[in-house]
Each structure stands twice: as structure tokens, then as C-alpha cells.
Amino acid sequence: MDVSLVDRGTAPEQPVRGRPRSEAVERAIIEGTMKLLEEGVPLAEISIERIARTAGVGKATIYRRWSGKEALFVDVLRAAEPDDPELPGTSMRDDLVVLLDTLRRRGLANRSSAILHNVHAQMKSSPKIWAAYHSSVIAPRRRMGLEVLRRGEENGELRPGLDLELVNDIFVGPMLVRTVLRPDADLTDEDLAERIVDTLLDGLRPVS
Amino acid sequence: MDVSLVDRGTAPEQPVRGRPRSEAVERAIIEGTMKLLEEGVPLAEISIERIARTAGVGKATIYRRWSGKEALFVDVLRAAEPDDPELPGTSMRDDLVVLLDTLRRRGLANRSSAILHNVHAQMKSSPKIWAAYHSSVIAPRRRMGLEVLRRGEENGELRPGLDLELVNDIFVGPMLVRTVLRPDADLTDEDLAERIVDTLLDGLRPVS
Numbered sequence: 001m002d003v004s005l006v007d008r009g010t011a012p013e014q015p016v017r018g019r020p021r022s023e024a025v026e027r028a029i030i031e032g033t034m035k036l037l038e039e040g041v042p043l044a045e046i047s048i049e050r051i052a053r054t055a056g057v058g059k060a061t062i063y064r065r066w067s068g069k070e071a072l073f074v075d076v077l078r079a080a081e082p083d084d085p086e087l088p089g090t091s092m093r094d095d096l097v098v099l100l101d102t103l104r105r106r107g108l109a110n111r112s113s114a115i116l117h118n119v120h121a122q123m124k125s126s127p128k129i130w131a132a133y134h135s136s137v138i139a140p141r142r143r144m145g146l147e148v149l150r151r152g153e154e155n156g157e158l159r160p161g162l163d164l165e166l167v168n169d170i171f172v173g174p175m176l177v178r179t180v181l182r183p184d185a186d187l188t189d190e191d192l193a194e195r196i197v198d199t200l201l202d203g204l205r206p207v208s
Numbered sequence: 209m210d211v212s213l214v215d216r217g218t219a220p221e222q223p224v225r226g227r228p229r230s231e232a233v234e235r236a237i238i239e240g241t242m243k244l245l246e247e248g249v250p251l252a253e254i255s256i257e258r259i260a261r262t263a264g265v266g267k268a269t270i271y272r273r274w275s276g277k278e279a280l281f282v283d284v285l286r287a288a289e290p291d292d293p294e295l296p297g298t299s300m301r302d303d304l305v306v307l308l309d310t311l312r313r314r315g316l317a318n319r320s321s322a323i324l325h326n327v328h329a330q331m332k333s334s335p336k337i338w339a340a341y342h343s344s345v346i347a348p349r350r351r352m353g354l355e356v357l358r359r360g361e362e363n364g365e366l367r368p369g370l371d372l373e374l375v376n377d378i379f380v381g382p383m384l385v386r387t388v389l390r391p392d393a394d395l396t397d398e399d400l401a402e403r404i405v406d407t408l409l410d411g412l413r414p415v416s
Contacts, residue, residue, distance in 0.1 A: 024410065026354070043238070060255065121332075121333070124329075124332075159410075159412055163403070166407070169381075169386060173382035174374065176381065176389060177384055195371070196378065199378065202413070204408055206366070206367045
């Protein structure tokens with residue numbers, strides 16, 4: 001929940017300001033939005049004006065940093081979710097384990113945080129917020145997975161000639177089923193990512 | 209969309225009535241509900257009374273057949289979705305291909321039908337309807353998948369000692385990612401189920 005790490009991936013046309021004062025203002029705005037969400041205010045009722053009032057800043061201060069509500073909500077989500085992983089880069093297998101374990105930890109965070117849970121659920125019925133989340137979180141994560149697979153194909157860890165888009169869905173699928181589609185699934189198993197990756201690499205047929 | 213095949217899985221305490229007259233009444237009730245959904249009436253505003261009026265039957269006629277709105281909506285969904293598959297039973301591999309292809313065809317149906325798409329989306333925000341759908345559609349499908357895997361383990365098609373719950377998520381995961389989580393994914397490829405199953409059985413490592 002390191003708010004200072006939040007970048008403005010959804011509004012790339014704006015220059016990134018790293019000055020401490022600017023960071024404090026951003027933190028106040030993001031935390032003000034979180035406060036409203038914690039109080040149970042529905043997304044649709046949270047206006048930039050209300051956020052500005054809660055954070056004690058002017059509306060213009062928010063608009064200088066975010067293109068609108070959608071981009072701001074996405075950064076609030078990213079501040080509340082575990083950070084993007086550093087890939088170890090030692091092998092495709094190790095990178096995939098880290099990628100999948102990040103999905104698992106996000107799923108856990110989502111369940112234990114009423115804010116995250118709520119925002120994720122409401123987001124799906126707001127096409128604009130969903131599009132902003134997709135382009136700044138889901139699409140880059142997918143690209144990262146595909147790059148890891150491409151390296152694995154190159155260095156011989158992956159069978160050649162596979163459809164990498166499909167292989168990506170094969171790796172993330174079982175984890176996403178448990179984090180997104182089955183709210184009752186156990187996510188506390190710290191070996192889950194490793195088990196999925198190794199099972200998939202080994203294949204499911206008996207060793208002959 | 210064969211309404212006569214709809215059973216009352218959600219109200220098992222009631223005797224199944226196979227008489228033609230009863231079937232015609234059920235069809236009228238289900239089609240009446242579909243008509244309301246086609247007209248864009250939100251689920252929350254569709255009462256048993258309104259369905260009764262649209263279908264030209266009494267409320268008691270509906271309550272004799274369904275325990276409530278939730279069970280009725282689930283049967284409406286099931287009537288609009290492709291039927292549950294007949295498993296060929298020739299091998300675990302063939303059964304899994306059929307199971308996954310049914311998911312693909314349901315995903316396609318869901319996209320091309322505004323009713324299905326709408327009901328699925330709204331259902332998630334109604335815990336009661338979701339629970340009814342889960343217990344009468346998702347849970348039995350999951351049990352069917354696990355049985356297929358158990359047979360595969362017994363007859364030696366599947367590596368012994370695997371966590372079958374996880375293996376089930378491994379098989380359905382990539383298909384569900386494409387049908388449920390990625391609305392832009394291409395589902396028209398009729399070989400997709402086969403490609404997923406065979407890739408998983410073979411494993412992703414290079415053949416040594």
C-alpha cells in the first residue's frame with residue numbers, strides 16, 4: 001500500500017512529478033478516496049468534488065494529476081493491491097511462479113479488504129473504470145506474461161511452436177479461477193503457484 | 209433452448225411432472241420471463257406477479273413449480289443456454305474435450321444473447337440468484353469434471369497422485385478465462401477445447 005509508488009499509467013500525457021510535496025498531495029487524494037470507499041459510499045456517488053472536499057484540496061489539484069474519476073479509482077486500487085512483482089529472471093519457470101503468486105496475493109488482499117472487494121465488484125458495471133483498469137493493470141500484466149513465455153521458448157524451457165497466447169491463459173487460468181470465479185477457494189497455500197506451474201510443465205499424462 | 213428439458217433441480221422436493229399440459233404451462237412461464245428480460249426489465253423489477261401476468265397464469269401456478277424467483281431465473285438461464293453435454297465416455301481425454309467445448313459454446317451463447325449476458329451480469333449482484341445458479345449449474349458441472357478425472361486416474365490416463373481439484377481448475381481455467389474474464393477473446397475456434405486438453409496432457413516442456 002505504498003502510495004508513493006503509484007504512477008499515472010492511465011494518463012501518460014501528464015509529466016510524472018516526483019517532488020515530495022506533490023507526493024504528499026497525491027497520498028492525501030488517494031487516501032481521501034479510500035476513506036469514502038471505507039464509509040461505504042458507492043463509486044457512482046463519489047465525485048471529484050467530494051474527493052477534493054475529503055482530501056482538503058481543490059478540484060483543480062486533482063484534475064492536474066488525473067484525467068478523471070476513472071483514472072483516479074484505478075490508482076486507488078493499485079495503491080491498495082500488492083505491488084507488481086520484480087521478476088527474478090533466473091528462468092521462465094521461476095518468473096511464472098512469481099507472476100502467479102502475485103495473482104494469488106492480490107486475490108487474498110481483495111478478499112480481506114472490503115474496499116478492494118467492493119471496488120472490484122462495482123468496477124465491472126462501469127465500462128469506463130473497467131477500461132481504465134484493463135489498460136493500466138490487466139493489459140501490462142498480460143504483456144509481461146507473454147514476454148516471460150517468449151524468453152522461455154527462446155531458451156528451450158518451453159516446447160517450441162506453441163500458441164503463446166493460449167499458453168498464457170493456461171498458466172493464469174487456474175489461479176484466476178480461484179481468485180476471481182470461486183470466492184470460496186483456499187488461497188492461503190503458499191505453494192499453489194509453484195504447484196500449478198510445475199504441474200503444467202510436467203503435463204498430466206503418466207510418465208511412460 | 210428446449211424448454212421441455214428444463215428440470216427443477218433447484219426445487220428437488222417437488223415431484224417432476226411430465227404431463228404435456230404441465231410442460232406447456234412451464235414453457236409459457238419461462239417464455240414470459242424471457243419476454244420481460246428481452247424488453248430490458250431489470251431482474252430486480254421482475255416479480256412473480258408480473259411474470260404471472262405476462263404468462264397468463266396465476267401466481268399459485270408458478271409457486272407450485274418453483275420455490276421463488278431465484279429458482280425460476282436459474283431455469284430460464286438453463287433453458288437459454290446450450291444443454292448439458294452427453295459425455296462420450298470413450299476416454300477421459302474425449303470427455304474433457306466435450307466438457308470444455310460446452311463451456312465454449314455457452315460463452316458464445318452468452319455473448320450473442322442480450323438476455324443471457326444481462327442476466328449473468330445482474331446475477332452476480334444478487335447473492336440469492338447466484339447461490340441458486342451455483343448449486344444447480346456450477347456445482348454439478350464441477351462434480352462431473354471431477355468424476356471424469358477420477359475415471360482417468362483409475363484407467364491410467366492421468367498421472368497418479370495429482371490434486372484432482374487443482375487438475376479440474378487447470379482444465380477449465382483457460383476456457384473460463386476466455387469465456388468469462390476476457391470478453392474480447394475469440395471463441396469461434398471449434399478446436400479450442402481439443403487444443404487445451406491435449407496441450408495440458410502433453411505438458412509444456414520440450415519433449416526430451
